[in-house]
Amino acid sequence: MQTQDTAVSKLFIGIDIHKKSWRIHTATDLFMGKGITMPAEPKALQKYVDTHFKDYEVYTAYESGCCGYSAHRAFIRYGWKSLVFNPADLARTGKLRYQKTDVLDAELICKELRDGRLKGITVPEVEREHLRCLFRRRNDLVKDFRRIKSTIKSQLLYLGIKLPAEYDNSNWSHAFRDWIRDLSFEYPTVEAALESRMNQYDYIDQEFRYISNELRLWCRTHYKKDYKLLRSIPGIGPIVACGILSELGDLRRFSNFRQLAAYIGLIPGMTQSGESKVRSRGMNPRSHRLMRSYFVEATWQALRYDPVMQAYYRKHAGKDTKAILVKVARKLLSRTLAVIKTETPYQVGVIE
Structure with missing residues (x-):
């Protein structure tokens, strides 16, 4: 009986994207390839792949940044699997912390992609x-x-x-x-x-x-439905609602509140080692700075018009004012997620 190999060879491409040129590094599931520099055009990469790696299953990855998502969308149209990731998620160890070049970046992205250690961000429509x-x-x-x-x-x-x-x-x-x-x-x-x-x-x-x-x-x-739901929440004005819809997209994509709070940056940094207690390091520097500031500002309005928020704020009176405000902002964020997921307008004064 004659057997036939049905496995499809995989090609991994790490891309260090710039305005005028791309530095790419290739690898297959069997060996590490080489790196080259090419024009900053998706078609140029497609031509290179068609010439040297025909019939391969292609995986690409590059850092999110000034060049946006047009390259990602082009790769998807080619039938490739594409990944756009946060640059902070690229693990740098040893000498790579002190040596940063396009060649090293492309090679590192390729290795991390092949080993399955990269996690992509959500690309908006x-x-x-x-x-x-x-x-x-x-x-x-x-x-x-x-x-x-x-x-x-x-x-x-x-x-x-x-x-x-x-x-x-x-x-x-x-x-x-x-x-x-x-x-x-x-x-x-x-x-x-x-x-x-x-x-x-x-x-x-x-x-x-x-x-x-x-x-x-x-x-x-x-976005009439979600816009009205958001506007039912005290503190969420027209511009804050527009910011949520544009910057955060559909909040239903977050499986739980912790994910959303981490994305916004309304979670504390913490340190703990051995027998020592967990200590807070203040606000997490990794955040969506624009929306975090909007939610903190919206908190002041929520405190003016919502008795439940006022009671929550007074319960923590006497402590650090900034820390209390962040707590209330987290409550406002939790309320925002709940209103969108349940698709039920918020009722002012109802105890949660």
Whole structure:
């Protein structure tokens, strides 16, 4: 009886991705291959594989970063198995902690991929990725807003102009802006400089309002169900809800609360050795910094409008204020996950 080999040979490709070129390292399930540098194009890698490794089952991996997920999606279309992973998850030992080159990185990624030690991140679908771009644009405009406000006030301080008491706050009313524009100076040069800054303020203000409206409109239209569920929670306003939908995606993908808390970064760092007690090292530095800050800010609003949250906060009164706030933020995050998974709007004042 003639036997036939039905096993499919596997090819593992570790890629160190850059803007203009890729450094790749190949290996099969039998031996380590070689590394080469090629143009930063998925088609170039496909041509290389078709030439040298035809009929292989292909596995690829690269670090998430500035180049996004377009290469990953191209590999999936080719019928390959692709993995995008967090750079912090790449184990570096010995000399690799002090030696970092594209050659070493590609080889290490290839080895880790072949040995099955890499764990991929969740790649968002294209619609949510594009929504994320809109949400992050809004956050950039918030930074620009703060910067231009600070610059204008610094300019007035430098010129020795004291703000009236009714305008000396963070609220920039139309009356305050008109007051700035009505200021007169001995020379027109400083007036031109100040007018230019005010024009920049008006532009940022207009763009900020436009982007915010587009963001809310898209979420209300395309994620209506989850958006309404999130808005039922005290503290979760329109922008925080949009941030959850764009940055975190569908919360149903998290199997439990601990996974979500770890992803956001609302879990403590801990140390313990031998007989010693477990000690907290404060907030975990590995986090989704943007959404963690949003949840902490949303906590203040939750404390204002939800008696259950207020009671929980008072129960820990007298301790470290920041630590208490993080505890309440975790409770708010837990509530957010529960509302989405049960698809039941939150009822204010109901004890959990």
